[in-house]
Amino acid sequence: MTLKLRLLPIPLVLVLAIVVWLGWNWPRRVDMSQYAPSDSIVYLECNDLPAVANAIVGSNAWKHFAGSFGLQADQPSHRWLNVAASFGIGPAKSVLLARSQVAVVMLNLNAAEENATLNIKPEGAIIIETHTSTWRLRPAAEEVLQQFAQKLYGPVSAKHSVDGADFLEWTNGSDRRIVAAIDGSVLVVGNSKAAVQRCLDARHRPELSLRGDAALGRMRAIVGGSDALTFGYVSAENATKLAAWGTPLLFGREPGNSTLEQIVNRNAPKVLGAIGWSSRPTSGIIEDRFFISLEPSIVTRLRPAFRTTTPKASIWTVVPDAIDTISVYRSQTPSQAWDALRGISSQFDAVSAVLLNSLMKAALLTYGISDPDRFLAAVGPDMATFKANQSDNAVLIARVLDRPTLEQMFKSQQAKTNGDTIDFLLRETTTDKQFSATFVGDYLLVGNRDDVRQCVEAQKQARTIAEHNRPKIDLNAFSNSAAISTYTNDVERVRTFFRVLSGVRGGAIENAQAFADIPFANTETTLDDKGLDRRTKSALGQFSSLVALFKSD
Numbered sequence: 001m002t003l004k005l006r007l008l009p010i011p012l013v014l015v016l017a018i019v020v021w022l023g024w025n026w027p028r029r030v031d032m033s034q035y036a037p038s039d040s041i042v043y044l045e046c047n048d049l050p051a052v053a054n055a056i057v058g059s060n061a062w063k064h065f066a067g068s069f070g071l072q073a074d075q076p077s078h079r080w081l082n083v084a085a086s087f088g089i090g091p092a093k094s095v096l097l098a099r100s101q102v103a104v105v106m107l108n109l110n111a112a113e114e115n116a117t118l119n120i121k122p123e124g125a126i127i128i129e130t131h132t133s134t135w136r137l138r139p140a141a142e143e144v145l146q147q148f149a150q151k152l153y154g155p156v157s158a159k160h161s162v163d164g165a166d167f168l169e170w171t172n173g174s175d176r177r178i179v180a181a182i183d184g185s186v187l188v189v190g191n192s193k194a195a196v197q198r199c200l201d202a203r204h205r206p207e208l209s210l211r212g213d214a215a216l217g218r219m220r221a222i223v224g225g226s227d228a229l230t231f232g233y234v235s236a237e238n239a240t241k242l243a244a245w246g247t248p249l250l251f252g253r254e255p256g257n258s259t260l261e262q263i264v265n266r267n268a269p270k271v272l273g274a275i276g277w278s279s280r281p282t283s284g285i286i287e288d289r290f291f292i293s294l295e296p297s298i299v300t301r302l303r304p305a306f307r308t309t310t311p312k313a314s315i316w317t318v319v320p321d322a323i324d325t326i327s328v329y330r331s332q333t334p335s336q337a338w339d340a341l342r343g344i345s346s347q348f349d350a351v352s353a354v355l356l357n358s359l360m361k362a363a364l365l366t367y368g369i370s371d372p373d374r375f376l377a378a379v380g381p382d383m384a385t386f387k388a389n390q391s392d393n394a395v396l397i398a399r400v401l402d403r404p405t406l407e408q409m410f411k412s413q414q415a416k417t418n419g420d421t422i423d424f425l426l427r428e429t430t431t432d433k434q435f436s437a438t439f440v441g442d443y444l445l446v447g448n449r450d451d452v453r454q455c456v457e458a459q460k461q462a463r464t465i466a467e468h469n470r471p472k473i474d475l476n477a478f479s480n481s482a483a484i485s486t487y488t489n490d491v492e493r494v495r496t497f498f499r500v501l502s503g504v505r506g507g508a509i510e511n512a513q514a515f516a517d518i519p520f521a522n523t524e525t526t527l528d529d530k531g532l533d534r535r536t537k538s539a540l541g542q543f544s545s546l547v548a549l550f551k552s553d
Helices: 002-007 009-025 050-056 062-071 078-085 092-099 136-154 193-204 213-224 236-250 258-270 295-307 313-317 334-347 350-365 371-378 403-413 449-460 493-503 512-517 542-548
Strands: 042-046 103-114 117-129 159-162 166-171 177-183 186-191 230-234 271-284 285-294 323-329 378-386 394-400 422-425 435-440 441-448 483-489 521-527 530-540
Touching: 050 092, 062 493, 092 136, 103 159, 103 193, 103 371, 117 521, 136 166, 136 186, 166 193, 186 193, 213 271, 213 285, 230 236, 230 521, 236 258, 236 271, 258 350, 271 371, 285 295, 285 542, 295 521, 313 378, 334 350, 334 371, 334 378, 350 371, 371 378, 371 403, 378 512, 394 449, 403 435, 435 449, 441 449, 493 512, 493 542
Parallel strands: 422 435
Antiparallel strands: 042 103, 042 230, 103 117, 117 186, 159 166, 166 177, 177 186, 230 271, 271 285, 285 530, 323 378, 323 483, 378 394, 394 441, 435 441, 483 521, 521 530
């Protein structure tokens, strides 16, 4: 009896020891922003790679189309394997995937014109907190990076150097390179040594990291980034930089145009705040949420543009079923919405106000409308713009309130335009006018002559969204509170996603016809007290866009 009492605690001690070891070895999530430089232009993070993989494999798109590319459509459950790997049990690569948190930072934007082509070469890095010892991390990381470098550059070897940290570098002799450094349990991989070094500095010097940005924490709360698959952040200052950098592209100029950049830099801070992004799975699809902070005065001025009304279903009876994208605008009063947008210019200096108003007017001039105030006062709240398949031009649709005014506008326009005349259509015509306008039921259609004619023909032949496209475009995807609802053909993004994954696995013959059933991505835009809220529901979300960056071309 005495022997049994002495031996009895041994199993309990072993169990207790195992529990303590498992608890000690379980990876504890860290705030990845502490590894990102404070001036990162764009910051992205993913704290659970297996969750992302499960969301993709569990999506309707994967179940329906993975098999067409030779990928395993019905994935076996790896739950217990992932749990074991999370405890550090299993092959090194499996352990790293199960335990790692990942952040991506863009630190600089470089653009150069080569042979009349604008090449954009961002400088950035990937930061991986592996929660794994260096001795286990190093061989697995070096093997994966070596294989990746050989796919990019052919036969190459890593060059070692020590400069405050142990660096590895692969290059093909050009300005393209892969640079990596291992610092404890953290692996940093970038396209320049400077980018990697800045991330290492942020890790060791908290005052240089993004973690101290209070706006990041607020944005994480707004978009629910703490429990999302992914979270992204752009500070207010960098939102202005991106706007200044990208605005010249709207005018067909190279980024860095000093005049436009100065105008945007002066005025963007009066409008823009921080930008956030999160993604999460829902009902077999992915929902991406983007939030753009706006200054309180801008929110106040924009409210009339976001007062909505329930759209009439009849608008879908004049939209062809073969379209690439359509945006439906639900403002109660289009003219008031226009005034609200134009009112933003009151925040700007005189030169910038003139530029903004010119840009707004040019938006409707695309449809041959030179008097926006008069036009918008004559149409109702059911408005939309769309692009037909394989067309570079958009068509505008608006519900008619004042037909005589619209007739007079387009008839009088013919005498004012120089060469690019508007053909006012009440019936089919073969004239060579650039713009056409026609009435179809209660709606006015304005746009390129051929595109307008297609709308008329589609309506006559009952080839409209109301008749044929409901399975692909969910007209009830969002509530009527959204001021703008956008539907976008998602076929090419999803196809590219599977092509890239299939290429990694050796390639397979795709079933192109199957992709015809991919539903459109749906985006709703609303306004709240802090800014613009855009939510997109699509087959694979922004993951399909990110994977597309790895296309061979």
